[in-house]
Amino acid sequence: xxxxxxxxxxxxxxxxxxTVPVLALTASKLxxxxxxxxxxxxxxESGMEPKGGAWxxxxxxxxxxxxxxxxxxxxxxxxYPWAVAFxxxxxxxxxxxxxxxxxxxxxxxxxxRKGALEWS
Amino acid sequence: MNLAEGVQIVSFGLLGLAMIGAxxxxxLLQNIVYSAFLLGGVFISxxxxxxxxxxxxxxxxxxxxxxxxxxxxxxxxxxxxxxxxDFDPIIGRWVRQGATALVCFGLFSLLGVMVLQTSWSSSTxxxxxxxxxxxxxxxxxxxxxxxxxxxxxVLLLMALVGAIVIARRxxxxxxxxxxxxxxxxxxxxxxxxxxAISAGTSSSPQSTSE
Numbered sequence: 001x002x003x004x005x006x007x008x009x010x011x012x013x014x015x016x017x018x019t020v021p022v023l024a025l026t027a028s029k030l031x032x033x034x035x036x037x038x039x040x041x042x043x044x045e046s047g048m049e050p051k052g053g054a055w056x057x058x059x060x061x062x063x064x065x066x067x068x069x070x071x072x073x074x075x076x077x078x079x080y081p082w083a084v085a086f087x088x089x090x091x092x093x094x095x096x097x098x099x100x101x102x103x104x105x106x107x108x109x110x111x112x113r114k115g116a117l118e119w120s
Numbered sequence: 121m122n123l124a125e126g127v128q129i130v131s132f133g134l135l136g137l138a139m140i141g142a143x144x145x146x147x148l149l150q151n152i153v154y155s156a157f158l159l160g161g162v163f164i165s166x167x168x169x170x171x172x173x174x175x176x177x178x179x180x181x182x183x184x185x186x187x188x189x190x191x192x193x194x195x196x197x198x199x200x201x202x203x204x205x206d207f208d209p210i211i212g213r214w215v216r217q218g219a220t221a222l223v224c225f226g227l228f229s230l231l232g233v234m235v236l237q238t239s240w241s242s243s244t245x246x247x248x249x250x251x252x253x254x255x256x257x258x259x260x261x262x263x264x265x266x267x268x269x270x271x272x273x274v275l276l277l278m279a280l281v282g283a284i285v286i287a288r289r290x291x292x293x294x295x296x297x298x299x300x301x302x303x304x305x306x307x308x309x310x311x312x313x314x315x316a317i318s319a320g321t322s323s324s325p326q327s328t329s330e
């Protein structure tokens with residue numbers, strides 16, 4: 001059986017949100033001057049002139065942060081049902097969740113000691 | 121057919137079309153950045169399918185993890201890749217492509233046979249929609265699915281430690297080949313650069329992009 005109840009607000013949000021970029025782009029297209037001189041075609045109209053290609057190799061630290069974020073994101077998603085059903089689970093569920101967190105804190109300590117969380 | 125069923129069928133069709141179109145774009149587009157963003161579209165469509173199956177928590181987790189984290193990770197991996205270099209053409213490329221096509225077709229036919237041979241009616245007819253799926257998930261996590269739940273934390277720990285070990289290679293290779301003597305790259309991979317972040321000689325984007 002299919003119950004799509006309670007999703008009316010989500011549907012409304014999707015409708016409103018999908019009209020925002022359309023409205024913004026069409027409004028700016030209607031309002032802006034249509035003349036095109038080469039100065040407006042530059043990337044930064046009043047800034048520095050960009051040189052070279054845009055596709056450069058980024059620092060690997062961005063990747064490290066994203067990686068650590070993925071791990072703890074998954075952990076948070078696993079802990080959310082525990083928090084919702086906390087009153088039904090009792091003390092045993094609390095201890096089990098503590099074991100779960102303790103195993104992952106080992107990883108956090110390892111990442112911290114190895115300096116994966118530092119930017120410098 | 122009441123209104124809810126019609127809405128369900130229409131949204132299922134829209135989601136399926138969006139998912140197949142985005143997946144085709146992932147495979148067929150030349151620019152890898154477009155592929156990554158279209159992969160996010162595929163994930164969002166899958167999350168919509170979860171919503172249609174009354175699995176609201178799984179849908180939220182799908183958006184949170186796959187779109188919010190995994191896709192960002194893929195985009196960062198693309199940002200790490202250098203700009204296009206000239207590679208030698210792979211010898212016997214059609215053999216690899218044929219093998220890949222064979223494996224993909226085999227997987228597809230396996231899944232197709234599985235879908236056709238599963239008796240779906242017994243599993244969907246008597247199923248009552250759960251009142252609060254998140255509470256049910258939590259109860260199952262901590263009663264009869266406790267071992268997989270705890271093993272998931274061990275898996276996450278392994279992924280974290282392994283990623284740190286691989287990403288932060290804290291040694292310099294013994295023989296540092298000068299760029300002039302390097303053989304031309306044969307595989308579509310970037311040459312491994314000796315990095316030692318802990319020693320303070322990090323590779324900044326300015327120094328490598330030249």
